[in-house]
Amino acid sequence: MNKRNTFDETASEEISEMNAGKKEKNKKAGKSINIKIKIRTIFIVAIAVIVIIATVIKLKQEPKKEIVSEASLQKILNVGRLSTFETTYYGVAKVDNNKGKIQYYVSYEATITAGFDFDQLTISVNQDNKSIVITIPKVDIDYNNDINVNPESFEYLFVNDKANDETVSAEATKACNQDIRYELDANHTIVNLAEKNSKRVVEALIKPFLEQLDEEFTLEIKMEGEQ
Amino acid sequence: MKKIIFTLLICFLLVCTACKNEKEEPQAKPDVVQAKAICELATMECYYNNVAKYYEEDASGFLFWEKDKNFWIEYSGIVTVGIDASRLAIEVDGTTVTISLPPAEVLDCAVDSDSLTEDSFYIADDSAKVKAEDQTQALQVAQQKMREEAENDSELLSDAQQLAQKLLEDYVNNLGEAVGVEYTIEWIYLDANEEADGDTIGDYDPEK
Numbered sequence: 001m002n003k004r005n006t007f008d009e010t011a012s013e014e015i016s017e018m019n020a021g022k023k024e025k026n027k028k029a030g031k032s033i034n035i036k037i038k039i040r041t042i043f044i045v046a047i048a049v050i051v052i053i054a055t056v057i058k059l060k061q062e063p064k065k066e067i068v069s070e071a072s073l074q075k076i077l078n079v080g081r082l083s084t085f086e087t088t089y090y091g092v093a094k095v096d097n098n099k100g101k102i103q104y105y106v107s108y109e110a111t112i113t114a115g116f117d118f119d120q121l122t123i124s125v126n127q128d129n130k131s132i133v134i135t136i137p138k139v140d141i142d143y144n145n146d147i148n149v150n151p152e153s154f155e156y157l158f159v160n161d162k163a164n165d166e167t168v169s170a171e172a173t174k175a176c177n178q179d180i181r182y183e184l185d186a187n188h189t190i191v192n193l194a195e196k197n198s199k200r201v202v203e204a205l206i207k208p209f210l211e212q213l214d215e216e217f218t219l220e221i222k223m224e225g226e227q
Numbered sequence: 228m229k230k231i232i233f234t235l236l237i238c239f240l241l242v243c244t245a246c247k248n249e250k251e252e253p254q255a256k257p258d259v260v261q262a263k264a265i266c267e268l269a270t271m272e273c274y275y276n277n278v279a280k281y282y283e284e285d286a287s288g289f290l291f292w293e294k295d296k297n298f299w300i301e302y303s304g305i306v307t308v309g310i311d312a313s314r315l316a317i318e319v320d321g322t323t324v325t326i327s328l329p330p331a332e333v334l335d336c337a338v339d340s341d342s343l344t345e346d347s348f349y350i351a352d353d354s355a356k357v358k359a360e361d362q363t364q365a366l367q368v369a370q371q372k373m374r375e376e377a378e379n380d381s382e383l384l385s386d387a388q389q390l391a392q393k394l395l396e397d398y399v400n401n402l403g404e405a406v407g408v409e410y411t412i413e414w415i416y417l418d419a420n421e422e423a424d425g426d427t428i429g430d431y432d433p434e435k
Contacts, residue, residue: 067405076401086386090277092301092349105349107278107299155280157299159352183276190274193305197271204268204394205401208261213405 067213073123073132076205083201084115085194093179095163095171103163106172109153110180113146114139114194120224130216134202137224139194141184149176195223255406257324257399263312265398269391270309270334273383277302277376279369287355294355300365301349303342306377307335308387314417322408324399327415331387336374338366 089110095103120137141147154172158164184190199221210217279300286296308331316327343366350357377383396412403410 072405076397085271085273086382087273087275088380088383089274090301092278092299105299107280157297157349157351161352187303189303189305193272193274200268200270201390201394204265205397207268208258208265208398209401209405212255212258212261212402 068125068132068210068217069127070123070125073125073134073206076209077121077123077134077202078118083118083198084113085197086111086113087190088112089180089183089190091176091179091183093172093175095175097160097163101160103158103160104168105157105159106176107153107155107157108149108151108172108176108179110147110149110176112141112148112180112184112190114141114190115146116140116198130214131218131220132206132210133220133222134206135222135224136195136198136202139191139198139223141191143181143184147177147180147184149173149180199223255402256319256408257317257402257410259315259317261398262317262326262395263315265394266310266312266315266391269387269394270307271383271387271390273306273308273377275304275306275373275377277304277369277373279365279372281361281365281368283355294353296357296361297351297354298357298361298365299349300343300362300369301347302338302366302369302373304336304338304370304373306333306373306383308332308377308383309334310388310391316415322403322410323413324410325413325415326395326399327417328388328392328395329417329421330419331384331391332419333374333377333384336370336377338370338373 089112090107091110092105092107094105097103116137116139122135124133124135126132151169151173154169154176156164156168156172202221203219206219206221210219279302281296281298281300283296285293287294310331311329311334314327314329318325348357348362392414399410399412
């Protein structure tokens with residue numbers, strides 16, 4: 001009987017020891033789960049922070065799209081036919097004889113084309129001080145191709161009626177062609193006005209664009225050789 | 228867990244806001260003030276060298292000794308042609324831009340008095356004597372004639388209108404391209420005295 005009691009006591013002690021061990025194990029397991037969750041949270045937050053920082057850095061490093069640049073202005077200034085101006089010129093040429101005495105006057109009509117070579121136009125954009133300088137090449141008139149005297153427009157005023165013979169038309173054509181070239185050499189108004197018109201066209205193309213998209217930019221338009 | 232989701236959501240929103248702010252571009256659209264400024268700049272100053280011809284039959288003398296008065300005056304001046312910007316109208320409806328464009332006209336006309344010298348007068352040999360009053364009258368005629376010539380110079384006026392139209396078209400298209408909008412332009416060609424609400428809509432052909 002005593003032996004049995006002793007056995008029972010021993011068994012219950014063992015059971016209680018086992019229970020205590022299990023509790024201990026459970027405690028340890030719970031602690032380890034909490035640590036894992038914390039580590040996972042820290043890990044996810046750390047990744048999120050890294051992603052944000054990387055995204056912001058990347059966005060800042062990406063070159064900002066420049067609306068105003070030499071390339072964009074070049075495209076806008078692709079004016080082509082707007083770079084030429086045509087004017088009709090009505091003039092009077094004198095025809096002398098070989099002694100220098102005036103024989104007659106001939107009035108004529110001619111068309112003159114003045115323009116600049118668009119490929120020679122230069123654009124300089126300074127992004128730091130927000131300034132644009134556009135230099136227009138000199139307007140020029142090609143005497144061989146840009147002047148067209150219309151012989152059908154000829155009208156005569158004779159000083160010497162005897163000069164009215166079959167040579168008149170040929171003489172008059174030569175005199176008119178010489179006269180207009182002489183006038184263009186002596187009078188630069190046509191070229192000056194063509195330059196003024198060119199400047200206005202360039203300004204009309206660029207200025208509204210700048211004022212609406214980046215008004216901080218200043219615009220200077222000048223002719224080649226102009227300070 | 229909820230905290231994690233909340234934190235991630237905040238992070239996501241922050242990233243989205245950052246992206247939005249960086250990519251934001253100015254939203255400009257065609258503006259009537261700018262369009263009018265373009266029209267003012269589109270005026271063309273043209274040099275006009277012209278010849279006024281004066282002829283008066285039987286201006287002096289008697290019977291068989293009557294003489295005609297026959298002389299020319301060569302003069303020059305500057306004619307300004309362009310669009311009356313105050314009549315221009317522009318309306319933006321979504322991506323459709325309607326521009327009411329008045330015709331080009333002579334805005335200014337002035338004879339250069341310095342261009343008139345003794346050498347500007349060409350008198351026929353058999354002409355009756357040209358007096359000072361004839362010359363004054365001829366000059367007045369010249370001034371008037373220069374304006375008339377310019378007003379009747381359809382090529383000059385057409386060039387001026389096409390210049391204004393091309394510049395306005397470029398303005399709308401360039402602006403659209405810069406802000407990523409493809410605009411369609413509808414042109415209303417106004418008559419000389421028509422107001423901006425005219426109804427003549429035409430397609431612009433830059434090659435015309």
